Amino acid sequence: MNVVGFAGYSGSGKTTLVEKLIPALKARGLRVSVVKHAHHKFDIDHPGKDTYRHRQAGAFEVVVASQNRLALMREFEQPAAMSVHQLIAELYEGVDWVLVEGFKSSDLLKIEVWRASSGKPTRYMEDDFIVAIATDSPGQLPEATLRPVLDLNDAEAVADYLVNNQERFAYSFENRDWSRA
Secondary structure, eight states, rough: EEEEEEEETTTTSSHHHHHHHHHHTTTTOOOEEEEEOSSSSOOOOOOTSHHHHHHTOOOSSSEEOSSOEEEEEEEEESOOOOHHHHOOOOHHHTTTEEESSSOTTSSSEEEEEEEEEOOOOOTTTTOOOOEEEEEOOOOOOOOOOOSSSEEOHHHHHHHHHHHHHHTGGGGOOOOOOOOOO
């Protein structure tokens, strides 16, 4: 599997880019998974549903599946911060690409998503894991870079960059620091 992160401040366009990359990669015959970091308490289950009732009764894990979909919900007894590598290990190994949104401090190779209009600083000069920058304002980057500068609004070009450089993003479960975000 190939893994690439997308890092940037809130409102930079990470989710929109990932959302457009999924069909661009799928159109090339590739299977895509996404790992998303959630900062807030979230729930995908709803009161009254069987799975919700099972969790409320104390189940540690609930798996619900149909012929089209599978969902696993795990209730941590204590707050747990899983590393991005632990989350990737939970995924199906037969996937071609894993797009990771968030986890900006991780040791994954990442594309920084940056907009000058956000007023936020860039991270590429301080983060050696940033290998490219996707932006809508390349002329306003604060410092020159030898990293590829990609058009944030052209998901096809970003997909081309990923596919043409996929050997760089090959992920190995060995030699990973499982504790690192």
